[in-house]
Amino acid sequence: MNTLSKPVKPLPLAISELYRGSSMGRTLIDAVDELVIAGKIPPALAAKVLQHFDEQMAKVLREQVGSHVNLKGTMKRFNNISDVWLWNVEDALISVDRQKPMRVDRLKIVAMASKVVGRPASPENDSEKNPRAIDPFFRKRRIKKNGVEWKKAQKKLVKKEELEKNSKLEAGMELEL
Known part of the structure; x- marks a missing residue:
């Protein structure tokens, strides 16, 4: 079970579920979870990585997607x-x-x-x-x-x-x- 699926800041849960539910988000969660379990990074850093992922996904979708x-x-x-x-x-x-x-x-x-x-x-x-x-x-x-x-x-x-x-x-x- 992933312990890193909740963001640090009080963002609406649906946002993190939407971005983290993508294949890229699930892969990032698995990779960061492995690093926490191996003791290579602290859980607080892992949570910050996922929070940054949510923010960057929103930024990329807002600024770079030009499809109609x-x-x-x-x-x-x-x-x-x-x-x-x-x-x-x-x-x-x-x-x-x-x-x-x-x-x-x-x-x-x-x-x-x-x-x-x-x-x-x-x-x-x-x-x-x-x-x-x-x-x-x-x-x-x-x-x-x-x-x-x-x-x-x-x-x-x-x-x-x-x-x-x-x-x-x-x-x-x-x-x-």
Whole structure:
């Protein structure tokens, strides 16, 4: 069992899981874990290495990936959990950089706000002062949890136009529905 899967700084856990869950991240975790077990590096250094990996992955994806993805399909479900967006799309048509489109029966998209890792703190990126920094669908809510308004708000869906307007993904990817 890897003892190094949690970051030192209080980054949202989903971010480290996303980057560290890649083949490159898993390989790094295995290599660093072997060094800790062999006693060649202390666990604190290993944690710093993984934290640096998370930050650099976010930086590289933000600055160096220039591909443009067009996606058309039927969105069956979307959700925002711990600042991570999840979309389930069916009958998707995907084209990358204007190449020949591919058809996919089911597609799961995981995306997160680019401000979460690797961006300097600023008032517009501070989620406590600006809730829109993380949640593009944030609306001012004056809702009583036990009242009728709460039940109405739970059932309310985001309009398609608002979703299209706010659906830019990290690394220049664009979601079209």
